[in-house]
Amino acid sequence: MKDKELFKQILGLSHPWEVSKVDLDIANEEVEIEIIYKSKKGFCPECEVEYDIYDHREKRRWRHLDTCQMKTYIVCKVPRIKCKEHGVKTIKVPWAEKSSRTTLLFERFAIELLLASKNQSKTAQFLRISFDMLHHIMSKAVERGLSRRTEEDIKYIGIDEKSMKRGHTYVSVLSDSERRRVIDVSEGRTTSSASSLINKGLTEKQKEGLKAVSMDMWKAFIKAVQKELPNASIVHDKFHIMKYLNDGVDKTRREEARKLQKSNDKTLVKSKYLFLKNPENMTDKQLSRFRKIQELNLITSQAWAAKENFKEFFRSETINDAKFFFAEWYQDIKERSLNKMIKVAKMLIAHSDGLLNYIRYQIDNSVAEWLNGKIQEIKTVGRGFRKFENFRIAILFFLGKLDLFPQESQ
Numbered sequence: 001m002k003d004k005e006l007f008k009q010i011l012g013l014s015h016p017w018e019v020s021k022v023d024l025d026i027a028n029e030e031v032e033i034e035i036i037y038k039s040k041k042g043f044c045p046e047c048e049v050e051y052d053i054y055d056h057r058e059k060r061r062w063r064h065l066d067t068c069q070m071k072t073y074i075v076c077k078v079p080r081i082k083c084k085e086h087g088v089k090t091i092k093v094p095w096a097e098k099s100s101r102t103t104l105l106f107e108r109f110a111i112e113l114l115l116a117s118k119n120q121s122k123t124a125q126f127l128r129i130s131f132d133m134l135h136h137i138m139s140k141a142v143e144r145g146l147s148r149r150t151e152e153d154i155k156y157i158g159i160d161e162k163s164m165k166r167g168h169t170y171v172s173v174l175s176d177s178e179r180r181r182v183i184d185v186s187e188g189r190t191t192s193s194a195s196s197l198i199n200k201g202l203t204e205k206q207k208e209g210l211k212a213v214s215m216d217m218w219k220a221f222i223k224a225v226q227k228e229l230p231n232a233s234i235v236h237d238k239f240h241i242m243k244y245l246n247d248g249v250d251k252t253r254r255e256e257a258r259k260l261q262k263s264n265d266k267t268l269v270k271s272k273y274l275f276l277k278n279p280e281n282m283t284d285k286q287l288s289r290f291r292k293i294q295e296l297n298l299i300t301s302q303a304w305a306a307k308e309n310f311k312e313f314f315r316s317e318t319i320n321d322a323k324f325f326f327a328e329w330y331q332d333i334k335e336r337s338l339n340k341m342i343k344v345a346k347m348l349i350a351h352s353d354g355l356l357n358y359i360r361y362q363i364d365n366s367v368a369e370w371l372n373g374k375i376q377e378i379k380t381v382g383r384g385f386r387k388f389e390n391f392r393i394a395i396l397f398f399l400g401k402l403d404l405f406p407q408e409s410q
C-alpha cells in the first residue's frame, strides 16, 4: 500500500488518478506502475466539456524515469468520453502528451541529457531506449519548439548548403544571423528547395522586413532570393569568398607541383594543408617548411599572398575604398599572371554587387562560420545522416534555439 502512495506522489497524481498496483519484475529489472481513473466523468480533450465515461482504451505503456536503476513504466487503460461535437475521444492524462510513448518527465530528462551530451547514440544507450524512440522524442521537441516560435523581426538571414553525407546529397540551411540560430532546413540545394525553405521559415511580414540575405555565389540560391525576397539585398559573405580564394590557391599549387615534379623537384609534394592552414595554427615543423617555400617565391606563394591580402577588402570602410582596393588587387594578380586567381577574381567581378553589399551592411561573418562548424559537429557525431528528416531534426534540435521542453504536468 505504501509504495502506491509513494508513486502517486512522485508522479504528482491527484484525484481521480490513482496508483492501483506496483509490479516489481526483479529478473527483468522493471517496475510497472498501474494507474486507474476513479471517476465516472471526464473532459473532452478538444472542448473541455464534461461527459460520462464512455469506455476504456486497451492498456498502454509509457516509459518513465528509472526507479533505482530499474526501467519504470506506467500502464493505464485510459477512459474515453463521447463528445457531442468531437465524437469518441481519449481523455488527457497528466503524465504524458498525446500519442507519446514516454512520460513528460522522461522526455524532459532525455532532452536535457541530449543537450548536454550532444550525442544521440550515447543518450539512447544511457536511457536504455532505442534510437527510434529517442528520435521520436527529438522530433516532438522540435515540433513543439517550432510551434512556439513568435513572429519577431528578422533583419539578416543566411542561406547555405551543407552536404548530408559523403557523395552529393545536400541540404539548404536558413539561418538568423542576429540570433545565431537555424530557422529551418530543406532537402536539396535547388531554386525550388531554397524557395520552399524561405516560405516555410519566414512569415509574409518577416519577409517584408528583411534587409539582406548573406550567401554563396550559388545561382540557384540567388534566383530563389530574387524571386521570394525582392526587397532584400544579396550579400556574398567573407566566409564563402575566402573559400573560393583558398580553392584558387590550391589549384595554383597543384599545377605548380606537377610542373616541379617533372624536373624532379619535390618542394610542393604533400603541401596542400600548408597553404590552407593559418600560419598561426601551424606546428614549428610546418612553419619552418612553409617559410622555406616562401623564400623560393613560387607562383603558389604569390597566390597565397594574394589570398591573404584580399582580407583587407573586407576591412574597407566605404564602398569606394573597397572598389579601389579591388582594382589594385586585381591589377597586381594580372601583372603576376596568377591565372587561377584571376579566374576567381572574374567570378567575384560578376558578383560585385553582392560583394560590395558586404561592406554596405557590415554583416558579422562569425555566425555563418560558427553555424557551419556546429552543423559539421552534428554530422560527425551522427556519423553522417542517411535520412534527410533525421538530419533536419538534429540541426533544429541543437541549433534552432527552440523551447524544446514539454510543459510540466499540471
Ligand SMILES: [Zn+2]
Pocket: 044, 045, 046, 047, 048, 049, 083, 084, 085, 086, 087
Ligand atoms: Zn468536445
